[in-house]
Amino acid sequence: xxxxxxxxxxxxxxxxxxxxxxxxxxxxxxxxxxxxxxxxxxxxxxxxxxxxxxxxxxxxxxxxxxxxxxxxxxxxxxxxxxxxxxxxxxxxxxxxxxxxxxxxxxxxxxxxxxxxxxxxxxxxxxxxxxxxxxxxxxxxxxxxxxxxxxxxxxxxxxxxxxxxxxxxxxxxxxxxxxxxxxxxxxxxxxxxxxxxxxxxxxxxxxxxxxxxxxxxxxxxxxxxxxxxxxxxxxxxxxxxxxxxxxxxxxxxxxxxxxxxxxxxxxxxxxxxxxxxxxxxxxxxxxxxxxxxxxxxxxxxx
Amino acid sequence: xxxxxxxxxxxxxxxxxxxxxxxxxxxxxxxxxxxxxxxxxxxxxxxxxxxxxxxxxxxxxxxxxxxxxxxxxxxxxxxxxxxxxxxxxxxxxxxxxxxxxxxxxxxxxxxxxxxxxxxxxxxxxxxxxxxxxxxxxxxxxxxxxxxxxxxxxxxxxxxxxxxxxxxxxxxxxxxxxxxxxxxxxxxxxxxxxxxxxxxxxxxxxxxxxxxxxxxxxxxxxxxxxxxxxxxxxxxxxxxxxxxxxxxxxxxxxxxxxxxxxxxxxxxxxxxxxxxxxxxxxxxxxxxxxxxxxxxxxxxxx
Numbered sequence: 306x307x308x309x310x311x312x313x314x315x316x317x318x319x320x321x322x323x324x325x326x327x328x329x330x331x332x333x334x335x336x337x338x339x340x341x342x343x344x345x346x347x348x349x350x351x352x353x354x355x356x357x358x359x360x361x362x363x364x365x366x367x368x369x370x371x372x373x374x375x376x377x378x379x380x381x382x383x384x385x386x387x388x389x390x391x392x393x394x395x396x397x398x399x400x401x402x403x404x405x406x407x408x409x410x411x412x413x414x415x416x417x418x419x420x421x422x423x424x425x426x427x428x429x430x431x432x433x434x435x436x437x438x439x440x441x442x443x444x445x446x447x448x449x450x451x452x453x454x455x456x457x458x459x460x461x462x463x464x465x466x467x468x469x470x471x472x473x474x475x476x477x478x479x480x481x482x483x484x485x486x487x488x489x490x491x492x493x494x495x496x497x498x499x500x501x502x503x504x505x506x507x508x509x510x511x512x513x514x515x516x517x518x519x520x521x522x523x524x525x526x527x528x529x530x531x532x533x534x535x536x537x538x539x540x541x542x543x544x545x546x547x548x549x550x551x552x553x554x555x556x557x558x559x560x561x562x563x564x565x566x567x568x569x570x571x572x573x574x575x576x577x578x579x580x581x582x583x584x585x586x587x588x589x590x591x592x593x594x595x596x597x598x599x600x601x602x603x604x605x606x
Numbered sequence: 607x608x609x610x611x612x613x614x615x616x617x618x619x620x621x622x623x624x625x626x627x628x629x630x631x632x633x634x635x636x637x638x639x640x641x642x643x644x645x646x647x648x649x650x651x652x653x654x655x656x657x658x659x660x661x662x663x664x665x666x667x668x669x670x671x672x673x674x675x676x677x678x679x680x681x682x683x684x685x686x687x688x689x690x691x692x693x694x695x696x697x698x699x700x701x702x703x704x705x706x707x708x709x710x711x712x713x714x715x716x717x718x719x720x721x722x723x724x725x726x727x728x729x730x731x732x733x734x735x736x737x738x739x740x741x742x743x744x745x746x747x748x749x750x751x752x753x754x755x756x757x758x759x760x761x762x763x764x765x766x767x768x769x770x771x772x773x774x775x776x777x778x779x780x781x782x783x784x785x786x787x788x789x790x791x792x793x794x795x796x797x798x799x800x801x802x803x804x805x806x807x808x809x810x811x812x813x814x815x816x817x818x819x820x821x822x823x824x825x826x827x828x829x830x831x832x833x834x835x836x837x838x839x840x841x842x843x844x845x846x847x848x849x850x851x852x853x854x855x856x857x858x859x860x861x862x863x864x865x866x867x868x869x870x871x872x873x874x875x876x877x878x879x880x881x882x883x884x885x886x887x888x889x890x891x892x893x894x895x896x897x898x899x900x901x902x903x904x905x906x907x
Binding site: 308309310311312313314316319320322323324326327328329330332333336337339341342344347354355356357358359360362363364394395397398399400401402403404405406407408409411412414415416418419422423428429430431432433434435436437438439441443445447605606 | 609610612613614615617620621623624625627628629630631633634637638640642645655656657658659660661663664665695696698699700701702703704705706707708709710712713715716717719720723724729730731732733734735736737738740742744746748907
């Protein structure tokens, strides 16, 4: 019998398996399974902690501009902090490098990291470098968030409207490297509206909405005609499952959604509604329920 | 002309080059170049932040027990926190995995991480997994330290005694996987003695003492006969340059050193003295200065 491999188990099976083995800790406010861990900080604020790894051949190719690669490594963490409505603070970086990597490539990565650090007001305060078989960059980042403004994946309520903060799909045509993490948008939402659940879309709309539903024990109806597509040529398929959009996906009561849409029409798009858990996630095409989608989307294995 | 590569520049040249490009931040108390970054926390304490990456074929082989690999990934970060006399708190983990990695390997790594988390009272609160060409684990860890007890690399003063907290060399024979980070030893020292500079030995005694000297703008005399060797068969060469000992290396005034050695003889070893910067690092063998050593020791490139 062939032994079971990581590929057989899949990314999310693997994550469940690993986190299931870790001891719980009483002081942790939100542990593994959200965009950031939420930890004690001071009387009014929580500390956020998140990490992301990007790898050559998976998240970028060696032909892409190293500055964009460095930028992306930092920006994906900033997007996680944004999804919790926080503000980023400090980051550390581990770099895996092939010995034959050009110095100019490393310079480019460093410049990209530095530019993103300036743009998002993050201080890169340390790191570690190792010889490796392929280029990889892991960034870990802390942030802070007002206790009253923290947003997580688990608060969606039946009846909530589901909204996205930008157009989806075809991120592979450049956006996956040049996207702007939605820090300001998230902070605007948390400061002015009652948002019940939020996530940033990294694995694809359907899969990331699935994460909200799982954590919130809820179902959802998504009207596919309402899903905003990045280009006129973007397929529905790609808008639903493509991933790396790094747009915000969130739920809020209907009257709050109406108030938001009145103030910021053209920036936010309502795409459906939260329902009961039993419903699962249903896609409605031209007013007909056509299928219950799989949790298809990007997975590493 | 062949373009310059990472291998040409070397690990420390690379680190200087990258950190030189990063913007400074006013709120950072100690930035890149120490065991941990030191950051604001509350009135009495600093927050510590550190990260380490371990890679298959560099820090472990695929034939080693996955539990020990998971343990090591966490323990190297704990050792950094110890070197600053702090207490570890929270960690996040990024895992690079080949798709054909056995599930049992991942289980072992998770068990090793969990066991180390329990042992050192760290909560693993999040992570990220990516497909990769070789197994790698990056751990980032926060900690806290009393402001009055913080120890860094930069405080060594001419006349200080140099001490190590354990025997050195031949860590490759198992210790590099099973070492116990010297948390308690470091906290005992910081609580009861005036220590001027501290580091954990990861790159080898000579190289890590070099880091203290560089940050402290100091020189040193090391009496090689005094360097405690792990086994009777351990060569001086390996005790000086071997690396991954994860013992504490620190400097303190002579009267403090005498007080420490009276209380804890057999645990701490005086090996030399801090001198003026011009002296550099000199090794003394049988009372003769035999050479000014290079900064030889472990480097990744």
